[in-house]
Amino acid sequence: MKTITFNELRKIKDSLPDGSMHRIADELNISVETVRNFFGGHNFVNGQSVGIHLEPGPDGGLVMLDDTTVLEKALQILKESQPATEEEPQQEEA
DSSP: OEEHHHHHHHHHHHOOOTTEEEEHHHTTTTTHHHHHHHOOOOOOOTSOOEEEEEEEEEEEEEESOOOOOHHHHHHHHHHHHHHOOOOOOOOOOO
């Protein structure tokens, strides 16, 4: 089980590039609504419960995650979307 603040979870969601919810759903073979429920949505008609437990507190409260698969996939997508941090060496002019 992993614990994260609700605000941290929302920040990850808000940082994802367009189309990420669909990509996560496709890669994990779950519905898009289930992915959205993981990030705080409440559509249990078209999506399933995702094993998150909320506790009131600072930073939007604490979220205890039974299964971190969706979070790990979101973090992977964020990492892929980050520009490379290594700078190419500059060539000296002769």
